[in-house]
Amino acid sequence: MHDDQEVAVLRLGHRPGRDERMTTHVGLTARALGADRVLFPDNAGQSLETVADITDRFGGPFEVELTDSPNAVIRGWDGRVVHLTMYGERIQDVEGDIRSAHRDEGEPLLLVVGSEKVAFDVYEAADWNVGVTNQPHSEVAGLAVFLDRLFEGRELEREWVGADRRVIPMETGKRVEPA
Amino acid sequence: MHDDQEVAVLRLGHRPGRDERMTTHVGLTARALGADRVLFPDNAGQSLETVADITDRFGGPFEVELTDSPNAVIRGWDGRVVHLTMYGERIQDVEGDIRSAHRDEGEPLLLVVGSEKVAFDVYEAADWNVGVTNQPHSEVAGLAVFLDRLFEGRELEREWVGADRRVIPMETGKRVEPA
Numbered sequence: 001m002h003d004d005q006e007v008a009v010l011r012l013g014h015r016p017g018r019d020e021r022m023t024t025h026v027g028l029t030a031r032a033l034g035a036d037r038v039l040f041p042d043n044a045g046q047s048l049e050t051v052a053d054i055t056d057r058f059g060g061p062f063e064v065e066l067t068d069s070p071n072a073v074i075r076g077w078d079g080r081v082v083h084l085t086m087y088g089e090r091i092q093d094v095e096g097d098i099r100s101a102h103r104d105e106g107e108p109l110l111l112v113v114g115s116e117k118v119a120f121d122v123y124e125a126a127d128w129n130v131g132v133t134n135q136p137h138s139e140v141a142g143l144a145v146f147l148d149r150l151f152e153g154r155e156l157e158r159e160w161v162g163a164d165r166r167v168i169p170m171e172t173g174k175r176v177e178p179a
Numbered sequence: 180m181h182d183d184q185e186v187a188v189l190r191l192g193h194r195p196g197r198d199e200r201m202t203t204h205v206g207l208t209a210r211a212l213g214a215d216r217v218l219f220p221d222n223a224g225q226s227l228e229t230v231a232d233i234t235d236r237f238g239g240p241f242e243v244e245l246t247d248s249p250n251a252v253i254r255g256w257d258g259r260v261v262h263l264t265m266y267g268e269r270i271q272d273v274e275g276d277i278r279s280a281h282r283d284e285g286e287p288l289l290l291v292v293g294s295e296k297v298a299f300d301v302y303e304a305a306d307w308n309v310g311v312t313n314q315p316h317s318e319v320a321g322l323a324v325f326l327d328r329l330f331e332g333r334e335l336e337r338e339w340v341g342a343d344r345r346v347i348p349m350e351t352g353k354r355v356e357p358a
Contacts, residue, residue, distance in 0.1 A: 021201060025317035032316035033324075054315055087346055087353040092335050123351050132323075133335060134346035136233055137211035138204035144311075144320035145212075145327045156271050156312060167266055167313035172302050174266040 001034040001155060005079070006108040008037040009143065012070050012122070013115035014044040025140045026113055027051035027064055033147035034155030035111070037063040039073060059160030059179065071121065079108030080127045084142045085118065088129030095149050098128060102150065111146065113139045180213040180334060184258070185287040187216040188322065191249050191301070192294035193223040204319045205292055206230035206243055212326035213334030214290070216242040218252060238339030238358065250300065258287030259306045263321045264297065267308030274328050277307060281329065290325065292318045 001007065009030040014023050023040055024047040030038045031051065040047055044066065051064040067073050074081055080101050101107045112122060123129055132142035147155060160166065163179035180186065188209040193202050202219055203226040209217040210230065219226055223245065230243040246252050253260055259280050280286045291301060302308055311321035326334060339345065342358035 022204075025201075025319065028314075028316040029320040032312045032314040033320065058314055087349055089348045089350060090335065092332060093348075120352070123353075126351075129349065129351060131346070131348055133211045134348055135207075135211040135237055135339075137207040138319050138323070140204065140317050140319040141208040141212065141323035144317070144323045148324050148327065153271060156269065160314075167310070169268045169272075169310055169313055170266055170308065171268060172305075172308060173299070174302075 001036065001151060001158060005102060005106050006037065007035045007102070007111065007150070008039060008108070009035050009111045009113060010039045010070055010073055011041065011044070011113050012118060014041040016043050016046070019115060020046055022115070022140065023047040024050045026143060028054060029140055029144050031055060031062040033144055034151045034158060035147060036061070037065065039065050039067045039070070041070060042066040042068045057164055058166070059163030061161060074110065074112065074122065074125050077110045079110060081110045081112060081125060083112040083122055083126035083129045084132065084139065084146060085114060085129050086131050086134050086136055088131040090134070091130050091132050091146065091149065094128055094130055099150060111143065113143055115139065180215065180330060180337060184281060184285050185216065186214045186281070186290065186329070187218060187288070188214050188290045188292060189218045189249055189252055190220065190223070190292050191297060193220040195222050195225070198294060199225055201294070201319065202226040203229045205322060207233060208319055208323050210234060210241040212323055213330045213337060214326060215240070216244065218244050218246045218249070220249060221245040221247045236343055237345070238342030240340060253289065253291065253301065253304050256289045258289060260289045260291060260304060262291040262301055262305035262308045263311065263318065263325060264293060264308050265310050265313050265315055267310040269313070270309050270311050270325065270328065273307055273309055278329060290322065292322055294318065
């Protein structure tokens, strides 16, 4: 986000039809909450279209891409890898180290978000396996809380570039203006 | 959560089949991140089963219910109503007031989470319409960030009662023990 090193989100696993909305929500959450880029499996073209369309209308910068080898993205990542999983270390115990690696040491971060089953390789390749609670809930919720804590709320103040519309915060009702 | 006044989540709108996972994720996120109860529309019985099953296995207290009249739940709520919407006031501007109403004034909170279209009545009935960003993303992400900020992270330290298993946080790998 902004002048920081890159934060990218990698979505593992996608079953067309069944996972369309979850994958799309991973992408839109990544965009709205300060990540710079999301990578989807190459069968998630429909989710890519939706995220690209929202970025066209509501602004960026934000990139969405497909990859035919998520494992190669993880192996080749020049920076630190964070795998979000309910089996990982508690976010409240490790977030300071991750923030420090990103902000102070200037390490790009790859946030890996699984779906159903994640191969053991991913646990081993990650610099941190992180649980946003050790309870079963939602990869979208975990990503959202992680990003809000990583950026300590600064993501809520970001400016959007190239939007053709913007929502004006309102006490009641809806107001959308040309950007 | 714990000794606080109740925090309940009301999910508006549910299309069986299409919305099953999103509604389930709203319920599981509510549970994992400190809400006391979730109410689903009465055609969301499958999501209710999943949330009840997770609560049986991983613990509570947490309640999941169906309602045939979400509007009556809102109108009859004895406390404050927060509607999460991308058109609302910025969370960073209003979270202090909401926390203070809940924690200091002891007001139970009803968090209303929409799906596609939300009727204007809901905007009017809410004490606060709140945007977790004014960008389109995910109702699950918005709920997650809202709860984490409402409880200021205390929800991550809660104890679970009546679980038959628990996940032990690990640097690498998975460890689940009988509770």
